[in-house]
């Protein structure tokens with residue numbers, strides 16, 4: 001069985017969408033894959049309770065208790081490796097990863113970013129899209145490489161930017177699509193025989 005390990009920092013709605021898709025679309029039988037663990041760098045991440053209720057292993061690795069980014073990433077990698085993952089999924093994981101961590105999981109580390117990459121890497125994507133006058137916004141699932149938000153794109157979802165959109169309204173419209181996009185992209189990745 002291919003193990004999927006999901007890293008979160010907050011609400012974990014993308015993680016929950018992936019867990020639900022894994023069950024609804026029978027990834028165990030169709031893809032030989034399962035969500036093995038959900039790890040968070042924050043103990044108060046809302047998604048942890050959902051994962052526990054689903055019977056999924058969880059762990060918290062609090063970045064504030066480590067002296068350096070490298071020390072945190074080493075501890076995180078130890079927890080990830082405990083589940084021998086075929087795929088590591090960043091789902092609203094709001095830490096910049098060290099080059100060493102990214103290299104360790106090269107080819108099996110994916111992220112969802114709330115913009116139509118290569119536009120708007122980094123933070124505040126929805127505000128920047130509105131300010132730039134974009135007519136369309138969206139989200140991208142991509143392989144993670146050393147350069148932040150720049151790896152090869154696996155799939156994207158597009159939504160319109162409407163005249164009266166606030167940052168929050170646009171974010172909610174994009175997030176709804178993320179919940180369809182991320183499971184679809186992961187399932188396609190699994191079915192490519194990785």
Ligand code: GAR
Nearest residue numbers: 010011012013014091092112113114
């Ligand atoms: C999502 O919109 C995701 O695209 C974004 O954080 C949100 C997490 O929501 N990720 C990033 O900004 C990564 N830089 P969730 O915790 O409910 O899945």
